[in-house]
Amino acid sequence: MSGFPRILAVDDNKQNLSLLERALTSAQYEVVTAEDGPTALKLIGSAAPDLVLLDVMMPGMSGYEVCQHIRANEATRLLPVVMLTALTDVADRIRGIEAGADDFLSKPVNREELLTRVKSLLRIKTLHDDVETKNQLLRNLFGRYVSAEVAAEIVADPGRHLKLGGDKREVTVLFGDLRGFTPLAEQLDPQDVVDILNSYLKLVIDTVFEFRGTLDKFRGDGFMAFFGAPIPREDDPLNSVRCALTVQERLTRIAFAKFPDVRLHMGIGINTGVVIAGNIGSERRTDYTVIGNEVNTAQRFESNAGPGQILITGNTYERVKNAVQVRELGLLRVSGKQEGVLAYDVLGWREA
Incomplete structure (x- = not known):
């Protein structure tokens, strides 16, 4: 990540988006917003967010479906996703985990809990990005001696x-x-x-x-x-x-x-x-x-x-x-x- 981390907030409720945006910008995060799933997926491709805050219950494409699309894309399969939900049933959370969510926040969102969870997941993402950068350097190095396919196998089990x-x-x-x-x-x-x-x-x-x-x-x-x-x-x-x-x-x-x-x-x-x-x-x-x-x-x-x-x-x-x-x-x-x-x-x- 370079500069301020970029957060994509997705919610069909404009008031909820406004609350999230104020809380995040006050903590020096750059915020982009979407009010539906398809728009969110387009922004993930164009704006390259570092983390997604994703409402579960949205008309058309639900948060579960958006998360599944994120995980199915090789470029975004490790993008941190936090689901925002008013649902309290354990089965709903299990469904979110199965869809690929990294964490959950209950509505109404508590500002301090929101910022703490975002900070924690971004720290993990930074560590992963560092590892991926080093792995890419290794793949490039081994690529001098073996094919890209073999280099990837070596890096996977050094x-x-x-x-x-x-x-x-x-x-x-x-x-x-x-x-x-x-x-x-x-x-x-x-x-x-x-x-x-x-x-x-x-x-x-x-x-x-x-x-x-x-x-x-x-x-x-x-x-x-x-x-x-x-x-x-x-x-x-x-x-x-x-x-x-x-x-x-x-x-x-x-x-x-x-x-x-x-x-x-x-x-x-x-x-x-x-x-x-x-x-x-x-x-x-x-x-x-x-x-x-x-x-x-x-x-x-x-x-x-x-x-x-x-x-x-x-x-x-x-x-x-x-x-x-x-x-x-x-x-x-x-x-x-x-x-x-x-x-x-x-x-x-x-x-x-």
């Missing part, structure tokens, strides 16, 4: 997803790197190189997030992403291959007006396996990442992939074999493993 350290889980790791870009970059102005890379990396970021992946890091003109952490899903291996195929397809459509002959080509490697996933570092500086031999395997597969090629391991293939067309390449030697790792070249989707 104790689970943001603790320092890691846990074992199965993920699918994807490495991608441009082929032949370094020699090209040496011939271009540095600013042109940055512009080309930014166009390419925007494509990568958007596509990784589209398929619910987590962007780990950039490495020059390469990148690392993984699927399955911090939020695991059954289709993580399939999403990783979808992401890879989509990146390759979209790369063929990237064009640069200043350099019409420049075409970007990428090699991609994918592996599925158990890793340590979590926040690595200290309380002051952490990175959410995955570590383990399975990560190294994915990187090794990427280094062996040719331009436009997607190489996946046998572990990944077993999880996506019903959905993709592949060419078996035999065993690929990978450092850290005594035996070779079965490799497959992804050719495309299986036709339904």
Whole structure:
């Protein structure tokens, strides 16, 4: 809230509205008024009140109905609502609570009770607004690494997803790197190189997030992403291959007006396996990442992939074999493993 808190008073009785307005303005509140439910709902959208004082018994749309509309709107579902009523039956108050009311005031309204309850609810709203502002900052921060959907899940349960350290889980790791870009970059102005890379990396970021992946890091003109952490899903291996195929397809459509002959080509490697996933570092500086031999395997597969090629391991293939067309390449030697790792070249989707 900025400046004086704004209160919307709603009552079909003009005398009651006048009494409420005098009491509230004397306490340094800004007041807007409405004499019926539809007008109140319009003012909630246009005047953005910090609290609503709502008469229960009004012709046409009752206070219960107005409150239900307020709670059904995502933008106002937490807006404080105090119902004003001359009804004394417990069932009427229960109905108000079920409609979403935060508090009740009995008519005729006592000025001191009115101001006390308003002050209390506004204090709670201020605390909630502060928390929401911080959560939005967190969502924006995590939005650099994950999709908005995943960021919201992290913020909803930070104790689970943001603790320092890691846990074992199965993920699918994807490495991608441009082929032949370094020699090209040496011939271009540095600013042109940055512009080309930014166009390419925007494509990568958007596509990784589209398929619910987590962007780990950039490495020059390469990148690392993984699927399955911090939020695991059954289709993580399939999403990783979808992401890879989509990146390759979209790369063929990237064009640069200043350099019409420049075409970007990428090699991609994918592996599925158990890793340590979590926040690595200290309380002051952490990175959410995955570590383990399975990560190294994915990187090794990427280094062996040719331009436009997607190489996946046998572990990944077993999880996506019903959905993709592949060419078996035999065993690929990978450092850290005594035996070779079965490799497959992804050719495309299986036709339904």
